[in-house]
Structures are given as structure tokens and as C-alpha cells.
Amino acid sequence: MLFCFVIPMSIPVYFWNEEWKYAISSQMFRNIAPAENKFVAFIAQGEGWHNYHHVFPWDYKAAELGKYGFNLTTALIDMFAKIGWAYDLKEPSKQLINTMIEKNGDGSHSTAQIEPVD
Structure with missing residues (x-):
């Protein structure tokens, strides 16, 4: 939970002055589509x-x-x-x-x- 949600939500808030609502929504609605790269x-x-x-x-x-x-x-x-x-x-x-x-x-x-x- 710490590395998957807490840290990724906290970094934008504390380092880039992002609002919590955007930081939380970015983690709750993210879409990961792994592909060959x-x-x-x-x-x-x-x-x-x-x-x-x-x-x-x-x-x-x-x-x-x-x-x-x-x-x-x-x-x-x-x-x-x-x-x-x-x-x-x-x-x-x-x-x-x-x-x-x-x-x-x-x-x-x-x-x-x-x-x-x-």
C-alpha cells in the first residue's frame, strides 16, 4: 500500500504543490497497459x-x-x-x-x- 498508493500520491502534493484531490484521483483511475516497447x-x-x-x-x-x-x-x-x-x-x-x-x-x-x- 505504501509504495503503490501512499508515496505516489504524496510526491506530487509535497514536491509540486498538487492538490490532494488530483493526486488521489490520479491513483484511483490510472490505467496501466503494459506493452512491448x-x-x-x-x-x-x-x-x-x-x-x-x-x-x-x-x-x-x-x-x-x-x-x-x-x-x-x-x-x-x-x-x-x-x-x-x-x-x-x-x-x-x-x-x-x-x-x-x-x-x-x-x-x-x-x-x-x-x-x-x-
Whole structure:
């Protein structure tokens, strides 16, 4: 409660002279819509694929994309796997990913985008 409501409501009031009614309403009516974000993925070195992470939290890649364009963390883990420092890396099959897209997706993601990994 403290970190979710009390602090976010108090900061605007005490630091920006916001009125309490606006600070409270901003917390009661907020709409969080997590999405895949390439900018965040780039800044966080691959950790910007928020929705994917919550569907497959055990996937070491934390991203459905097989390329390393934004995912430097996965590239580093793969490098360590090649020299034996990382092992038992888990990831879902492409069939499971496609099944989850079809079952729970919002229609904005095509299963044709998911290519099998060699």
C-alpha cells in the first residue's frame, strides 16, 4: 500500500504543490497497459518485452524475438552458455508461443511473425 498508493500520491502534493484531490484521483483511475516497447528494451539491454515476460517468466531470453537487435542480455547469456558458464537455459517452443498468441492475444500479433529457432 505504501509504495503503490501512499508515496505516489504524496510526491506530487509535497514536491509540486498538487492538490490532494488530483493526486488521489490520479491513483484511483490510472490505467496501466503494459506493452512491448523497443525503446525500453534498448535502454534496459533487452528487458523491455514486458508482456512476454509475464506469460513466460521462466524463459531466459525474456523476449520472443530470436535476434539480438535490442536484447544484449540474451546475447551475453548465450555467450556464457557457449563457454560453459551458463546451462539449462529454458525457453518455450514456438508452438507454445503461437498457441498463447491465438488463445490470449489481442489480435495485434500475428503467429506468422514467430519463426522456428534452428
